[in-house]
Amino acid sequence: GAGVSQTPSNKVTEKGKYVELRCDPISGHTALYWYRQSLGQGPEFLIYFQGTGAADDSGLPNDRFFAVRPEGSVSTLKIQRTERGDSAVYLCASSLRRIANVNEQFFGPGTRLTVL
Amino acid sequence: AQTVTQSQPEMSVQEAETVTLSCTYDTSESDYYLFWYKQPPSRQMILVIRQEAYKQQNATENRFSVNFQKAAKSFSLKISDSQLGDAAMYFCAPVFDMRFGAGTRLTVKP
Numbered sequence: 001g002a003g004v005s006q007t008p009s010n011k012v013t014e015k016g017k018y019v020e021l022r023c024d025p026i027s028g029h030t031a032l033y034w035y036r037q038s039l040g041q042g043p044e045f046l047i048y049f050q051g052t053g054a055a056d057d058s059g060l061p062n063d064r065f066f067a068v069r070p071e072g073s074v075s076t077l078k079i080q081r082t083e084r085g086d087s088a089v090y091l092c093a094s095s096l097r098r099i100a101n102v103n104e105q106f107f108g109p110g111t112r113l114t115v116l
Numbered sequence: 117a118q119t120v121t122q123s124q125p126e127m128s129v130q131e132a133e134t135v136t137l138s139c140t141y142d143t144s145e146s147d148y149y150l151f152w153y154k155q156p157p158s159r160q161m162i163l164v165i166r167q168e169a170y171k172q173q174n175a176t177e178n179r180f181s182v183n184f185q186k187a188a189k190s191f192s193l194k195i196s197d198s199q200l201g202d203a204a205m206y207f208c209a210p211v212f213d214m215r216f217g218a219g220t221r222l223t224v225k226p
Contacts (some may be wrong), residue, residue, distance in 0.1 A: 033181060033214065035216075039189060040219075041218060041219070042120075042122075042207050042216035042217050042218045042219045043207070044216075045214040045216075048214060057213075059214075068162045086160075089159060091161065093161070104151060104163050105161075105163075106163075107153075107160065107161035107162075108160075109158070109159060109160050110159050110160075114141075
């Protein structure tokens with residue numbers, strides 16, 4: 001596709017449930033990033049993939065959060081035992097390669113997660 | 117720790133006027149890139165302008181320009197001839213560790 005896509009655009013779940021959020025990066029982009037954005041805040045880094053491997057997962061808040069990118073393209077962010085504090089917009093971005101080598105990130109429209 | 121500070125939570129500008137959004141950061145890196153992103157209510161983050169830290173010349177992109185002062189670790193965004201469509205959240209992202217500033221909400225008054 002022409003840009004980064006994320007599905008679903010909105011997800012409402014109950015406390016304690018498991019959710020998966022999907023990101024389709026721009027074709028050919030090797031780097032993929034997940035961010036969490038709470039209302040009125042800037043994006044908070046969660047995890048960064050270079051290819052299939054998680055190069056930096058230091059932003060994941062706890063072990064309930066996990067992300068995969070098995071074939072180096074689509075990525076899934078998985079949240080177990082959701083809590084109300086997990087409610088936020090989850091943004092995905094991709095770039096040609098690691099951002100420190102200059103390439104800008106292209107962002108998806110985000111998934112708004114609401115935990116009731 | 118590397119930090120990014122946007123000290124203006126909200127700014128307002130009259131249409132056609134000029135406004136400057138500030139950003140300061142802290143890093144021990146010597147070579148890096150800096151970006152300003154715009155996030156309208158649709159929440160799609162859009163790149164506004166980029167600056168390469170090793171270049172002394174400030175980047176310009178149409179009505180958008182930066183004032184980059186490497187020694188002071190300052191990276192401000194100037195928007196000239198402000199338009200209603202410029203209304204959005206603006207995020208500074210000096211990209212050495214993928215952190216963003218808290219953002220500045222820009223309102224443009226007709």
